[in-house]
Amino acid sequence: MSAWDILRDEAPRFFTYWNMVFLLRAAGNTLALSLTGCAAGYAAGFVIATLRLDRVNPLAPLRWLLTLLVEALRRIPFLILLLSVFFAFQLSGAKAELFVIAATAVALRMSALAAENIRAGLESIHRTQWEAALVMNFSALGTLTRIVLPQAWRVILPPSTVHTLSMIKETSLAVQIGFLELTSAARTLNQRGFSALLCYGTVLLLYFVISWSIGRFGRWLEARLATRAATAAPPAAARLAAG
């Protein structure tokens, strides 16, 4: 059978109201899972990156431990991480929903990616900024939130979009623990007898729409931030030339 035959035969039965509701719900689950996980992961990653700064956290062993943790989490496949979290919840006897389990795995992975990313952003700010703030009697946290982060933000944002997009794609692995997201919706529909071409094809398109629009939003945000920064603070050389 050619692809066209399959489409002509099955499309009217496939694109019914209830199937669409089912798929959109699954898409909602995918989005909710990745965004919750990413938000929690970003919060955790921020804390980790802050605690890895020697100006904020003077305990060297803790910094090394966090570095090891981040390095390890980045080097474990997401599927293994997800299954470990799944079985850890199971063994601990805690009754957790699949959403919570999957979101925990996403958050763990994201915290490592975010910590690295935020660290790179913080390191992009020259140390004289810290020293100047110290001279003006800012606390370490005050320097971080009022001086370093507003400047580091521009370095942090672009990879964040990329990481969020990659996590959205990674959540497709949650099909393995049985969480109803887009991929498992496609599998369910396929098992109900619809052609794989239609089921997986539709889901691929939905993923594309989600990922593409978030990518677009990210680029819009970057562009906005770049122009704002340019208008708010003209480069030092320009000011010198004008003066």
Place this chain on the structure above:
Amino acid sequence: MQYGQVTAYIPDFLRGALLSLEIATLAFLVGLLLGMAAATARACGPVPLRLLVGAYVGFFTNTPQLVQIFFLFFALPEFGLLISPYSCVLLGMTLNAGAYLTEICRAGFASLRQAELEAAETLGFSRFQTVYYVIAPHVVRALYPALSNHAIIMTLGTSMAAIFGVEELTGRALEANSRTFRSLEIFSIVAGIYIVLTIVLSLGLWAVGRFLFRVKAKAF
């Protein structure tokens, strides 16, 4: 935690790790050829070809690799094409890698400056000399860190082959898990193997880059 039952599986896991490496290497190398060809086509091919490459890259980088492989795995048989799970995973990973590597190669080509080519022309370099002495060293150095990073990502990505029944590291872990039910022990060992594997790979790639191509980059 009781590791006693699980340690017997470690040699089995290591054989699985070799298969993971094999899949990642094959997919990476073929994907790299694909990516270089596609990036070249995008830079200087005819317009329809450029649009085609753009669509390929846009589609494959915006959808999950798992679903792409599912699509191949279940949709190809509907057209009468029966291929083994192993080749299916390999095909899916190669196509996926090709799209990402196209983007990476494109960025590398874009870092080449017109002035460099003009300088080569001024020095009377032939086309081969220009490619060998000017373009290749620059592009390799610009691309190398991103390429080795993607190789690591792909090595981790091979774990999804387990879902299709390929007996690589994760596949063997799932099998050992269903035999012994020592889940956390097994997954902690396997996670450790993945960590060691990717660290060795990172160091190896760094050494190759440092001593073969004189890339100045950090290992981590």
